[in-house]
Amino acid sequence: MKFEIMRDKLLEGLSDVMKAISQKVTIPILTGIKIEVTEKGLTMTGSDSDITICTSIPVEQDGEQIIQVMESGMIVLQAKFFSEIIRKLPTNEVVIEVTEGMHTHIRSGKSEFHLIGSDPYEYPVLPEVSDEHRMSLPSDLIKSVIRETVFAVSQHETRPILTGVHWELKEGELVCVATDSHRLASRKTSPEQVPEQPFSIVIPGKSLQELNKILPDTQEPVEIIFADQQVLFKTRNVLFYSRLLEGNYPDTSRLIPSEYKTSVTVNGKQLLQAIDRASLLAREDRNNIVRFSAEGGKTLEVSSNSPEVGKVEELIEAQEVTGEELKISFSAKYMMDALKAIDGQNIEVHFTGTMRPFILKATDNDSILQLILPVRTY
Known part of the structure; x- marks a missing residue:
């Protein structure tokens, strides 16, 4: 096997394949990358048994020649060393040649590396996936x-x-x-x-x-x-x-409630920032709990209290509050994750009581729904 390739294109493909490589594998050959060269181009495969990533680089792309193939073939090279070598080569032209005994020579500028490869026929075959x-x-x-x-x-x-x-x-x-x-x-x-x-x-x-x-x-x-x-x-x-x-x-x-006792419409970004601030003091606490209350009118209160650190209270104006008065506690992290997923839009939060799951969704979009179980503190 012998070919010349543009180093930057090889690195792009390598960075994807390396995401499948793990040092904690039961099959030793999976610590390597399988490299196969044909007249069509280069294919690299990495796997940890759970995921397998295969990237291909064509001989030519957008009229630019990326690979020059002198001799087809395949080899498995240690992923860690191969990727580090390619990353640190001095020029953008790389020649890779495999000679007898799976000796692999990597040349670039005045640098030359020698790696000992493994038998590619021992590498697991790609999973069979039908088109059904x-x-x-x-x-x-x-x-x-x-x-x-x-x-x-x-x-x-x-x-x-x-x-x-x-x-x-x-x-x-x-x-x-x-x-x-x-x-x-x-x-x-x-x-x-x-x-x-x-x-x-x-x-x-x-x-x-x-x-x-x-x-x-x-x-x-x-x-x-x-x-x-x-x-x-x-x-x-x-x-x-x-x-x-x-x-x-x-x-x-069946976990998602169909009727609600209290509904709040509020700016998601404002609520996220208020909970983020309230969680500053709650973080010291093991559970990172924040309290939330809607007690008449459109003003909501977000607060947290950590006996050793102090307490914080913040008021937010809601756009609309309907239903019963409510006090509820929840994990600040869970609530912030949910609000980030809905991504700063105006949101509706629907509650069915202090100890029942509540849901969040965007006011104008039903495609995303978040549900959180509250924490008993009141």
């Missing part, structure tokens, strides 16, 4: 869906299914839900192109966080292909495979 269930969503929409849900997944492995986000397609609508049993984040969207069969899958939260780093902030379409144990997100030059979580996701629809 597929749909397409714009890249920026997928990033929004991830940002608005993934923060609510459970961080504890005691219930593994809750460490993922539930993607369910029914009646042409995609509903994405995450919950850690103390809060819930839901996002609905209507894909233009949907599979004929409804589906229900749970994608690990960690996989979605890595996918979010790779996808571009554009409306470039991303194909999503589902199989029994895998989901594949496919862009023009990246394949992102993730395993799916096994088990049945709990039915969360």
Whole structure:
């Protein structure tokens, strides 16, 4: 194998593939990157068994030659050393050559490195994903869906299914839900192109966080292909495979209250900033609890009290308050995460009592819904 490549393009592809590399793998060869060169271009694959990322670099792009292939072939190189070497090479022209015994020579300017590679035939093959269930969503929409849900997944492995986000397609609508049993984040969207069969899958939260780093902030379409144990997100030059979580996701629809005792319409950004300030004193407290009260009129009070530190009270003008008077306490972090997901728009908060879950949503948009369980302090 021998080829010459532009270093900057190689680094772009490497930065994506490295997101799948972990040093804590049970199969030693997975600490390496599989590199394959054909007359069409270069393909690099990285995997940690849970996620697999495959990036391809064409021989030519926009009329510019990126790769010159002298001899096709493939090799597996230690990811950590290979990426560090490429990052620190002196010039933008890199020649990579594999000789007998899997000896790999990397030359750039007056620098030359020698790495010993591994047998590419020992590297696991890419998962089989059939085309039965597929749909397409714009890249920026997928990033929004991830940002608005993934923060609510459970961080504890005691219930593994809750460490993922539930993607369910029914009646042409995609509903994405995450919950850690103390809060819930839901996002609905209507894909233009949907599979004929409804589906229900749970994608690990960690996989979605890595996918979010790779996808571009554009409306470039991303194909999503589902199989029994895998989901594949496919862009023009990246394949992102993730395993799916096994088990049945709990039915969360019954958690969402259908009638409310108190409803508040308020500017989301103002409320977020007030809770952020109130949490300054609450942070010392183990639970980071903030109190919220609506007691007649349009004035809301946000407060926190930490016996060792002090207390803070702040008044906010709501746009509308209807229903019964209310005093409630909640985790400042959960509330701030929910408000950031709705992103500074005017919001409605609907309460069903001091110890019942309450929901937040944008006043002019039903697609995002956040639910939080209060904390008993009153």
